[in-house]
Amino acid sequence: MRLLRQLELGFRDTDILSVVAGVGDPGAAVSPESFRAVYSKHQDVDLEEKARELLRTNGACRIAMEIRVEWNARLKTCAGRADYSCKLISLNPRLCDHGATEIDRTLRHEIAHLLAHFRAGHRRILPHGIEWQQACRDLGVADEERCHNLPFPVCERVRRYLYKCPNCQCEFPRVRRARRAVACLECCRAHNGGEFDARFRLRLVSIR
Ligand SMILES: [Zn+2]
Ligand SMILES: [Zn+2]
The missing domain is CATH 3.30.2010.10 (Metalloproteases ("zincins"), catalytic domain)
Known part of the structure; x- marks a missing residue:
């Protein structure tokens, strides 16, 4: 099985998979039409x-x-x-x-x-x-925090799995265990032109 590699954004929610490179399950593909519609x-x-x-x-x-x-x-x-x-x-x-x-x-x-x-x-x-x-x-926002802390309602599903980027230390709580190699998008962008980079692969730090 080929590895599907994903890059992930580090804000509050980690169900947002921003960049998916490589080859994955064809059933998961979204047509350009439905993508635009949604x-x-x-x-x-x-x-x-x-x-x-x-x-x-x-x-x-x-x-x-x-x-x-x-x-x-x-x-x-x-x-x-x-x-x-x-x-x-x-x-x-x-x-x-x-x-x-x-x-x-x-x-x-x-x-x-x-x-x-x-x-x-x-x-x-x-x-x-x-x-x-x-x-x-x-720009007049001297006290801005690194990861946004916005008052968005938190998803009801419990995020049991906590992942962390070994580079920027951003945390990525997830509902499910990551089945594929997932890397921090911000670090991949900053250091590898937005491509998947194993150095920034998220590490599972705790399960609750
Ligand atoms: Zn930012
Ligand atoms: Zn990072």
Whole structure:
């Protein structure tokens, strides 16, 4: 049996498998049509303008030109995501239930990822390392936490299995035991161009 490798996001919820590389069960494949039907996305020009302004005032004019901000229902319980290569910030529509402050904070958290990346150039940085922390200070969210702590309702299913990234130490509670090699998406992005990297394979640290 060939190994299906997965990369996982480190926010609160780990049922979000962001990148799946390799070959898996063909029955699990989702057609592009149904994918589009389930995961609606839409652009937010007002937030884009805000992001552009924040990047500009922090000296990142080049990426300010390219930035896009979208609402993406695919994020489920993950609050936001920043993709530097696409200059794209995705926000969870469920943030709208938590008011403008929470939206603004999440937007700035994600902009900080882009700003830190921009400033670092080709130098590799940790997703929530000192460069990101500095960017947060510059963007007015100095006390931003590394992993989002949003008031999203927690899934009722008990997450018995706690996994941890050996590199960034982010925790990944899971309902089920991982049957495949799963790695931390943020670390794979930061150090291996977003490809699966066994160095960041999640380790099971506890079962309750
Ligand atoms: Zn982050
Ligand atoms: Zn990690």
